[in-house]
Amino acid sequence: MTGYVFEMVQGVLALLLAPGLAGFVRWVKARLQNRRGAPPWQPYFELRKLFGKEVIVSSNASWLFRFAPYVIFASAIAVTLLVPLIAAPLPFDGMGDLLMVVYLLLLGTFFLALAGLDVGTAFGGMGASREMTVAAIAEPTIALAIFGLALGAGSTNLGRIVTQTLANPAVAVSPGRLLAFAALFIVTLAETGRLPVDNPATHLELTMIHEAMILEYSGRYLALIEWGAWLKLTIFFTLLANLFVPWGVATTFDPAALALAVASLIVKLAVLGVIIAVVETRVAKLRLFRVPELLGVSFVLALLAVTSSFLLK
Amino acid sequence: MPALFRKILQTGLVTEPLGPAEAEIVQLVAQVDRQAQRLLGRALAIREVDAGSCNGCEIEITGLTGPVYDSERFGIQFVASPRHADLLLVTGPVTRNMEVPLRKTYEATPDPKLVVAVGDCAQTCGVFRGSYAVIGSVDKVIPVDVFVPGCPPEPADILRGILAALDRVSAQRA
Numbered sequence: 001m002t003g004y005v006f007e008m009v010q011g012v013l014a015l016l017l018a019p020g021l022a023g024f025v026r027w028v029k030a031r032l033q034n035r036r037g038a039p040p041w042q043p044y045f046e047l048r049k050l051f052g053k054e055v056i057v058s059s060n061a062s063w064l065f066r067f068a069p070y071v072i073f074a075s076a077i078a079v080t081l082l083v084p085l086i087a088a089p090l091p092f093d094g095m096g097d098l099l100m101v102v103y104l105l106l107l108g109t110f111f112l113a114l115a116g117l118d119v120g121t122a123f124g125g126m127g128a129s130r131e132m133t134v135a136a137i138a139e140p141t142i143a144l145a146i147f148g149l150a151l152g153a154g155s156t157n158l159g160r161i162v163t164q165t166l167a168n169p170a171v172a173v174s175p176g177r178l179l180a181f182a183a184l185f186i187v188t189l190a191e192t193g194r195l196p197v198d199n200p201a202t203h204l205e206l207t208m209i210h211e212a213m214i215l216e217y218s219g220r221y222l223a224l225i226e227w228g229a230w231l232k233l234t235i236f237f238t239l240l241a242n243l244f245v246p247w248g249v250a251t252t253f254d255p256a257a258l259a260l261a262v263a264s265l266i267v268k269l270a271v272l273g274v275i276i277a278v279v280e281t282r283v284a285k286l287r288l289f290r291v292p293e294l295l296g297v298s299f300v301l302a303l304l305a306v307t308s309s310f311l312l313k
Numbered sequence: 314m315p316a317l318f319r320k321i322l323q324t325g326l327v328t329e330p331l332g333p334a335e336a337e338i339v340q341l342v343a344q345v346d347r348q349a350q351r352l353l354g355r356a357l358a359i360r361e362v363d364a365g366s367c368n369g370c371e372i373e374i375t376g377l378t379g380p381v382y383d384s385e386r387f388g389i390q391f392v393a394s395p396r397h398a399d400l401l402l403v404t405g406p407v408t409r410n411m412e413v414p415l416r417k418t419y420e421a422t423p424d425p426k427l428v429v430a431v432g433d434c435a436q437t438c439g440v441f442r443g444s445y446a447v448i449g450s451v452d453k454v455i456p457v458d459v460f461v462p463g464c465p466p467e468p469a470d471i472l473r474g475i476l477a478a479l480d481r482v483s484a485q486r487a
């Protein structure tokens with residue numbers, strides 16, 4: 001029973017933390033540009049505003065356009081219940097493993113691309129085709145990188161990977177782990193629309209990937225899509241943080257462990273947020289045709305991770 | 314790479330506080346709805362529309378997102394689509410070719426929405442008055458809430474104009 005309470009806490013926590021994490025990355029970036037910047041809690045104001053605004057839907061839009069934001073948001077929430085955010089063996093662990101997580105995320109991406117195509121604007125179609133190009137190369141890498149961990153733990157279950165690492169801390173610094181971390185980090189940049197693959201702050205339609213697909217959305221639909229994208233960022237950061245550095249994750253269901261787990265999660269997310277902000281300050285956006293090369297590198301890293309985990313097993 | 318971050322650290326914050334205006338030039342011409350001001354007060358998305366400007370105003374508007382004027386500290390961000398926008402920042406006299414796009418942009422913006430017209434041209438057509446290519450000022454085409462005169466106006470004044478529409482700074486009422 002307490003397990004299900006933990007699941008609920010985890011879902012709500014992810015929902016509440018996601019906008020704050022996006023705002024924190026923006027704030028650190030602003031400070032690195034020597035600007036004052038918006039406070040880290042700015043995205044919460046944006047969500048409140050968007051939910052209070054009128055919705056304008058193009059007369060060319062079909063039911064798909066109205067349906068897609070809910071799928072994107074719901075699939076992101078579903079993933080937060082499967083990922084070990086604060087506690088490791090969760091009751092929903094049996095329902096979905098690593099492959100479920102990867103394909104739930106892809107479901108959201110798929111509907112976002114369909115919604116981009118639906119209205120028939122030039123930029124929507126362009127964004128959709130680019131998103132699918134990136135997703136097609138990035139998706140197998142996510143699965144393969146986590147596979148590297150799964151091979152060591154003997155299970156594709158994310159909860160088991162965490163508990164196995166906690167039981168045997170030496171594997172956390174094995175070459176397979178380090179390679180998998182590098183691969184997953186590059187894929188995180190691509191999948192969450194960060195530099196050097198996509199620029200989250202761009203206003204130039206021709207350089208957009210994620211933004212180009214949502215140009216037609218307004219009001220609460222836009223709020224759901226934005227919130228879904230922030231959730232996705234939180235999920236990827238959690239995968240990076242809790243699968244590779246699982247210390248702090250609660251293994252027993254008691255309030256003290258819960259408090260520690262929440263605190264350690266916030267610290268880990270903040271550290272990753274600073275790293276992303278520093279990377280985004282340092283690197284320029286890649287030319288679109290160079291993106292597959294970067295993702296190819298991350299795929300090879302993931303493949304090496306799997307090979308080394310297998311050989312060193 | 315260390316050189317870049319050393320420079321960032323040495324430079325420190327360059328954002329200047331937005332003090333009171335030397336002369337109150339911003340003109341509030343419409344009574345903005347209180348509820349809209351409350352909704353948009355802390356998070357405002359701006360779509361810039363060039364209705365036929367000489368791009369002098371655009372150069373000043375570009376300054377808003379830079380480190381010195383940093384409009385983001387007020388929760389103001391520029392967006393790429395009128396569907397995401399809460400405020401239209403219109404510059405220039407409205408030319409014949411831009412009349413329909415301007416009206417369409419206004420219609421594509423979800424309510425509640427505000428309009429700030431930037432520069433002398435947007436209010437009086439400036440040096441372009443009487444030209445066969447120009448149909449008139451911005452308020453002939455869409456309802457305007459705030460005028461920011463100047464050729465071009467300073468970025469600080471444009472910022473004050475936007476904040477005046479939200480009732481966050483005082484402005485001259487017309």
